[in-house]
Amino acid sequence: MALEHAILVSLLEQPGSGYELARRFDRSIGRFWTATHQQIYRVLRRMEADGWVAAQEVAQDGRPDKKVYSAAEAGRSALADWLREPVEPETVRHELAVKIRAAAFDDPAALISEVERHREGHAALLARYLHGEQRDFPDLDALDARQELQHVVLRGGIEYERMTLAWLDDVLATLRRLAADRPS
Amino acid sequence: MALEHAILVSLLEQPGSGYELARRFDRSIGRFWTATHQQIYRVLRRMEADGWVAAQEVAQDGRPDKKVYSAAEAGRSALADWLREPVEPETVRHELAVKIRAAAFDDPAALISEVERHREGHAALLARYLHGEQRDFPDLDALDARQELQHVVLRGGIEYERMTLAWLDDVLATLRRLAADRPS
DNA sequence: ATTGCCTATGCAACTCGTTGCATAGCAGGA
DNA sequence: TCCTGCTATGCAACGAGTTGCATAGGCAAT
Numbered sequence: 001m002a003l004e005h006a007i008l009v010s011l012l013e014q015p016g017s018g019y020e021l022a023r024r025f026d027r028s029i030g031r032f033w034t035a036t037h038q039q040i041y042r043v044l045r046r047m048e049a050d051g052w053v054a055a056q057e058v059a060q061d062g063r064p065d066k067k068v069y070s071a072a073e074a075g076r077s078a079l080a081d082w083l084r085e086p087v088e089p090e091t092v093r094h095e096l097a098v099k100i101r102a103a104a105f106d107d108p109a110a111l112i113s114e115v116e117r118h119r120e121g122h123a124a125l126l127a128r129y130l131h132g133e134q135r136d137f138p139d140l141d142a143l144d145a146r147q148e149l150q151h152v153v154l155r156g157g158i159e160y161e162r163m164t165l166a167w168l169d170d171v172l173a174t175l176r177r178l179a180a181d182r183p184s
Numbered sequence: 185m186a187l188e189h190a191i192l193v194s195l196l197e198q199p200g201s202g203y204e205l206a207r208r209f210d211r212s213i214g215r216f217w218t219a220t221h222q223q224i225y226r227v228l229r230r231m232e233a234d235g236w237v238a239a240q241e242v243a244q245d246g247r248p249d250k251k252v253y254s255a256a257e258a259g260r261s262a263l264a265d266w267l268r269e270p271v272e273p274e275t276v277r278h279e280l281a282v283k284i285r286a287a288a289f290d291d292p293a294a295l296i297s298e299v300e301r302h303r304e305g306h307a308a309l310l311a312r313y314l315h316g317e318q319r320d321f322p323d324l325d326a327l328d329a330r331q332e333l334q335h336v337v338l339r340g341g342i343e344y345e346r347m348t349l350a351w352l353d354d355v356l357a358t359l360r361r362l363a364a365d366r367p368s
Numbered sequence: 369a370t371t372g373c374c375t376a377t378g379c380a381a382c383t384c385g386t387t388g389c390a391t392a393g394c395a396g397g398a
Numbered sequence: 399t400c401c402t403g404c405t406a407t408g409c410a411a412c413g414a415g416t417t418g419c420a421t422a423g424g425c426a427a428t
Contacts, residue, residue: 001384002279009286019406032278039385041407062394064406080290087301088279091415094216095186095272097337102193104330106264114270145362146288152358153281156351163347167340174336178329185414203376223415225377246424248376275385 002088003043004052006033008071008079011053013146015070018044028132031125031157044069052078100171109179112172119168126161129154186272187227188236190217192255192263195237197330199254202228212316215309215341228253236262284355293363296356303352310345313338 010016010024021044022037024030047053052075055067071079096118103111137143137151194200194208205228206221208214231237236259239251255263280302287295321327321335 002277002282003384005286006282009282009289012289013285017406022406032276032281034273034275034277036386037407038387038409042384060405063404064392064394066406076289079286080294083283083286083290083294083298086298089218090279091218091277092216093186093218093275095274097216097340098186098190098193099267100333100337101197102189102263102267104333105193105196105260106267108329108333110264110267114267117271145292145366148358148362149284149288149292152355153284155354156281159347159351163343167343170339171336174332178332182329187414201376206376220416221377222379222417244375247374248421248423250376 002082003033003035003039004047005079005082006035007040007043007047008052008075011069011071012076012079015068017058017066017068019066021069032153047075050074103175107179108175112175112179115168115171115175119165119172122161122164122168126158126165129158129161133158186266187217187219187223188231189263189266190219191224191227191231192236192259195253195255196260196263199252201242201250201252203250205253216337231259234258287359291363292359296359296363299352299355299359303349303356306345306348306352310342310349313342313345317342 006025006029007021010021010029016024018037018041021040022035025033025035025040044053044055048055048069051072053069054072055069057065058068059065096115099111099114133151133154137147137154140151143151190209190213191205194205194213200208202221202225205224206219209217209219209224228237228239232239232253235256237253238256239253241249242252243249280299283295283298317335317338321331321338324335327335
């Protein structure tokens with residue numbers, strides 16, 4: 001339901017084609033909202049039919065034509081309405097937590113390499129966030145409103161990764177202790 | 185794909201009917217894996233057909249009959265296989281982050297009450313976690329392997345809520361600053 | 369008495385999201 | 399030269415998840 005709104009935000013920040021949006025979702029935005037190009041194309045067509053976005057065909061040489069979308073006034077006001085709507089239950093799917101509890105019925109040691117892989121992924125993501133922060137927000141005392149809001153979201157991502165790394169270390173210590181206590 | 189595995193873990197911890205599972209998912213397990221009764225009934229039937237779980241009809245007086253499921257050996261070994269499979273991309277859908285970035289194109293003050301509501305929800309959940317910890321793990325020095333693993337997952341939930349509360353305070357401070365700087 | 373809620377299971381229809389595949393021209397490397 | 403990969407859009411089929419509704423008896427309160 002909110003994919004439309006995520007696309008609107010992205011188009012308000014910068015107009016672009018479906019393909020460009022898909023790449024943005026793979027990179028920056030994808031860290032808090034994932035979407036494949038299929039979904040994006042489908043939703044863009046619906047949004048164009050509803051007048052939320054306007055499309056313009058752009059011929060390019062050396063590559064296929066593209067349709068550049070930008071947010072229309074109806075889209076902007078739909079976004080404002082959505083902003084004022086309450087809540088969302090935030091459905092969580094934490095597969096690793098299921099695996100950790102599942103390890104009680106199998107060998108805890110079998111999970112260690114999996115958790116280590118997760119740890120590496122989160123460490124790499126944290127490094128990317130910190131690098132992106134330095135690149136995009138070199139002067140934290142001179143941010144406009146849009147940048148302030150982007151940065152507070154980024155801070156959330158950074159803190160989430162730090163917390164997750166600490167927790168994964170805790171998980172690893174627990175698994176190793178259990179593996180040492182009762183070797184299979 | 186992993187709903188089967190979450191159900192297996194729950195049945196290994198304690199056999200139960202579809203209805204009971206649905207309630208467990210609403211409560212404890214639902215904090216890291218959500219599911220409605222519809223999904224659970226459907227998946228249970230498939231799992232029974234695959235021999236992953238065994239069902240037993242139990243007549244009750246004063247209430248409808250129920251089918252009590254328990255994990256079968258084939259289910260236990262499917263779970264062990266799954267435990268050894270690598271990764272999952274962990275698709276994230278963080279609606280509040282989209283809203284925060286959307287606020288740049290509307291009135292940041294309009295988001296404040298929404299964020300405050302979220303903050304209250306997370307504070308309540310943290311209190312529930314801490315209460316549950318005291319109830320279920322009164323003596324942290326005398327845990328068996330299963331409880332150790334349950335507790336490390338709970339610690340993750342507690343740390344996540346603490347981090348989220350701190351971040352939401354950061355978000356609120358930012359929104360209030362922006363609202364004061366440029367009143368609508 | 370009637371209303372509403374709880375246990376317990378299930379069907380049908382729908383939306384959302386994923387996967388595999390197709391097209392089509394251009395660029396770069398083995 | 400062939401193969402791979404990138405830009406750019408799209409169809410078709412499937413699977414996962416949600417929503418509304420149905421059944422059906424018992425309990426408790428109004």
